[in-house]
Amino acid sequence: MSPKITVELLRQLRQAMRNSKYITEPIHAYIVPSGDAHQSEYIAPCDCRREFICGFNGSAGTAIITEQQAAMWTDGRYFLQASQQMDNNWTLMKMGLKETPSQEDWLISVLPENSKVGVDPWIIAADQWKNMSKALTSAGHSLVAVRDNLIDAIWVDRPARPSTQLITLGLKYAGLSWQDKILGLRTKMAERKISWIVVTALDEIAWLFNLRGSDIEYNPVFFAYAIVGMSSIRLFVDSKRMADPAVREHLELDNPSKPELSIQTAPYESVYTELQAICAGLGPKEKVWISDKASCALTQVIPKAHRSPVPYTPLCLAKAVKNPTEIQGMKTAHIKDAVALCELFAWLEKEIPKGTVTEISAADKAEEFRSQQKDFVGLSFPTISSVGPNGAIIHYRPLPETNRTLSLNEVYLIDSGAQYMDGTTDVTRTMHFGTPSDFEKECFTYVLKGHIAVSAAVFPNGTKGHLLDSFARAALWESGLDYLHGTGHGVGCFLNVHEGPCGISYKTFADEPLEAGMIVSDEPGYYEDGSFGIRLENVVLVVPTKPKYNYRNRGSLTFEPLTLVPIQLKMINTDLLTQKERDWVNEYHRKCRETVGAELERQGRKEALDWLIRETQPIA
């Protein structure tokens, strides 16, 4: 991987920072956040502004350019990747390390007095704007909104915003009609005396209307905004898309069942002026809900007295708790996904000794097997297929120039997933096709112990996911090891593979308590830079459980693994496992064999079935 050459781009950007065509007064620094106008984690090519300016293409990172310097902040998953993709005009700011300054502190330390720092108000979230603005102001600087995006100004061949065909999801997949979702939302609005809600997160809009798109690779969403009132619904979306009769019928555009469930559509871009119009008509006590992660631009349209910012919208919370249809869909999707992976691993075992399988071809093969499964739509994120040292790059994606051949001598890590009409998958397995070293086995076993500790944890109703994070690390910590990423994220149902508001992390973000029906990943790891990477990831469903006692009638929860793919026994040092942990592995493998075995049998996939049976032998 060679870094992007950015000398000329930085020169042009710095020129734009002084150009009165874009700004009234020159700015001394320009912030380029990672997201789009919806604060999406994965973004469309037209929104990859931070990658365009610095070369780093990971899913999280913020670039800041001053007159003299350029720096980019990202987290532990991306330290190695970012250092390889950026040239020496850039300073990599490793977030989470003690010595790394925050963006605010760094700006304050490098800026001359009374500086102006610019940012596009559409791509900075309102809460980030607030914090940044406060810090800069208290140091005598100011944060200014630059309406013309300066990256777009210098980006000559910037791609167009996509507008893909929409898919309608019937009750069979969604479990709840969009009309019922609207009514549920309005009940919550009425409870809190809220007149309107502005919906800016793309997955919330997709979930609310039971629609899917493919505007953003891997995430089945589409560019839109929605504003829902107690008696009206406005959907802001490219009007061409609304010409599709299936969509018109699904949304009852021509023939609404009830007036208060009639959707008015309007162009995507008109959300700003429409929201202004709505706000102009607000009564003195009326309140508007908007996520504090919505864009600063849109948030500021709502007068402060009417604004009711929330860390998570009620849609985000409702979406996180899957309904029975969604849970069943997720289970089915994971069985199909396991079939594809059993096929892959059986195939790899046969092919690797020939020396012809590479990271890329293995990833392609995984996609091929997945695409043979019913209701397959696409991948849920770029497959991380990594051999040996590449495995230590936490969010590695194989490229022709980094592509390694799978062999009998190195650890192979594959983190992959798919979108099916009935659910989204995300699974990581780490395997050795020859003989793993004692150290590799030792590390793998600590990771497995951490994975089991979370998966088997019993905890009271109302527990936040971050309280479970240390369970995943205890075995690694005891040997002086650790991993620099969180342990789990929420997973959507035929939606984004990363979704809020729950998760399992040492970072105590304001996660919402776990409740039955939520779905998260459980993915501890260990990464030995320059040598190998280990991660073990299942998607797990939060389920009620009944331990011996029930303190204060709070009830207890635990996890049920949805992912049903064998964990390679060869990588386990069973001496390091307790009897309880051995029992967990055996019970998990029994379930894999029973459930996925039946499906492999049904699909007549004999080789994969043989592989599955061999890989799920009980351990002593």
Next chain:
Amino acid sequence: MSPKITVELLRQLRQAMRNSKYITEPIHAYIVPSGDAHQSEYIAPCDCRREFICGFNGSAGTAIITEQQAAMWTDGRYFLQASQQMDNNWTLMKMGLKETPSQEDWLISVLPENSKVGVDPWIIAADQWKNMSKALTSAGHSLVAVRDNLIDAIWVDRPARPSTQLITLGLKYAGLSWQDKILGLRTKMAERKISWIVVTALDEIAWLFNLRGSDIEYNPVFFAYAIVGMSSIRLFVDSKRMADPAVREHLELDNPSKPELSIQTAPYESVYTELQAICAGLGPKEKVWISDKASCALTQVIPKAHRSPVPYTPLCLAKAVKNPTEIQGMKTAHIKDAVALCELFAWLEKEIPKGTVTEISAADKAEEFRSQQKDFVGLSFPTISSVGPNGAIIHYRPLPETNRTLSLNEVYLIDSGAQYMDGTTDVTRTMHFGTPSDFEKECFTYVLKGHIAVSAAVFPNGTKGHLLDSFARAALWESGLDYLHGTGHGVGCFLNVHEGPCGISYKTFADEPLEAGMIVSDEPGYYEDGSFGIRLENVVLVVPTKPKYNYRNRGSLTFEPLTLVPIQLKMINTDLLTQKERDWVNEYHRKCRETVGAELERQGRKEALDWLIRETQPIA
């Protein structure tokens, strides 16, 4: 325990809320926080305003009185106690339960439009003022500072503010002179370009000047403020105290070694006007440090542009990391404390069968044994001596009307500690002097497993204490049990038994990372309302440790128990322990026997020594 009758007091207070003698416009609600002007947790009798108005005398709780209602918020430790101490004019607000509204939400739900809510700006912390004010303002109400405290106005026999004699701590106890502490503080101020620091926390002032007092029971502090600049030091304290020649010499009041280390003393009450004078002379760029937990009154003296609020002052952080002299002192204090407790338990074993020992007499006996130890100053908090159902009241304190007799049939819980010149102790043991039930043993063993899980945890440098909290709960959770309090708090060295900025709690307060030299408690519990209480508490020192590996050279930490008092073997169901846990118990008891045994021998306390030897037999 019978509740305090508050009808007449509430009537008088509501009258004061409308009385133009105290307020310019009538207020619709009045907030009575728990603390004093220094936001102390333990307070002097003259500051027990919340107790005066509602009867509840726990260490945490806020009362709010409106024209029609009166409500009091406290946490899980005090639910039972508060419900017993308050009459039915009061609503108990159980913090931490989902259905309990926050103070802000409750006020907004009960107040008429455009209400004024009053509070004494000296006893509300700046950060609390800010949050409360923001919430009220956004709902159309306002928070107003009422300079005359309305409780004081109706409190006819309010005690005077204490002004006890000061004790000077030499290097032998403090390890570092106050001059060196000032220089260390100024280094930190220079690093952050800070001109002044306002010190309001009583333990920070006591620590900084190596002085102790006894103005507040159990906490060896004295009423004072300090303001430290780069070349001047001001100490605001009752001038009578400065007449003591020992104090004058210690502070070099008459003969300072260097002008910049010369202390100017001024009356306690003059801090407000002196701070005003200092702020009037500030240069445009000068900044003043003040804790965001300092009083709103004093904080607002500093113009916003000059104010640099911090969650923890550098003194708080410096105080938390004990120096070698302090660590040695804490160890010595804990050995002496263990001697006293061994004496107590040997005595209890002999006396309980006679049926004459009560909760109060046992507590008195504990104090008597402690007072025989060298450098004993007093208790570090009111002894919790509780039998059977009283043990389930987490912060129980035996009173004549609740006093139970210790017997062979009920669990006995004693949580006690002392102030010695060389250190502060805090230890809880739960014992049964007859035959515990299987359920009592089962619960005790889960609590022990949690205690060991924290105490033996190995974790990377930089880990915050709250990440360890779930370790203490895992065994309880697995059986559907839990406890509604944090797992540990910082402990001062001959200072407050509760101190920041570190701790171990499920509440993710902004705790600072644990580092070697910090001292915290490890005290999981289980409480069966109406039946028994179990808690197992050691004070533990954070120490470096060297596990097998050292990931990214971060280094690892673990805990070393300072408390060395046997854990009653009779209460343990050893079948529920892993081999590792059994080894931990045996190694802990070996250390108790070796270290405390030697001191018992030296002091010629034969009976207690026999008891210790018997109680520290290894378990299989």
